[in-house]
């Protein structure tokens with residue numbers, strides 16, 4: 554596990570020969586972390602991302618032996634669409650992660666029918682307040698524009714989303730590049746996790762990551778990496 558340093562950007566790089574190997578290794582790492590959390594405090598809290606990348610990881614994780622009945626799963630972020638939509642991250646998690654051994658895990662969604670995304674974020678924050686914070690494990694993804702979670706470079710409230718002192722749990726996001734409005738965990742909640750992995754695949758994502766952490770305007774992923782008290786572990790396969 555090579556530790557890299559570029560100015561103050563500290564992260565771990567875990568490269569794999571193929572995507573299935575990555576899925577197996579990352580599922581194992583998540584399983585170990587959740588199992589330790591359960592041993593220490595009787596329950597564990599996991600937040601996962603959506604998008605196109607994590608389906609293989611979710612499949613591997615769903616068969617990993619963990620005391621899943623003691624695990625609460627929630628989302629890093631969600632599109633403001635009902636679970637029946639193909640764009641729903643809750644739908645993706647239900648179909649791929651909450652299966653097999655993981656079918657008994659408790660899932661706490663971010664999407665609720667609401668008059669506005671602001672109302673939905675307020676309802677979420679109430680619903681999530683009683684979870685056993687901090688998160689034990691967070692799995693992030695990244696877009697080619699350097700966004701992670703729903704921290705889009707053009708989000709009107711980007712500074713609020715990335716406020717490391719924020720007490721907020723879930724925030725609404727309006728960003729043209731994100732498509733529909735979004736709900737996202739605040740960066741403060743994400744970086745307080747015991748373990749944060751960034752899961753990216755393909756040469757284009759590796760190039761986008763290297764570009765995002767290089768010199769120039771700071772992309773959201775770099776802001777998160779810099780703010781994290783423990784180095785984020787990047788998991789990549791071609």
Ligand SMILES: O=C(O)[C@H](O)[C@@H](O)[C@H](O)[C@H](O)COP(=O)(O)O
Pocket residue numbers: 602603604605606607629630631632642693694695696700701702703
């Ligand atoms: O709901 C979402 O869109 C996300 O959680 C988002 O942050 C995602 O992880 C990246 O956009 C990467 O998405 P892909 O895996 O589809 O490239």
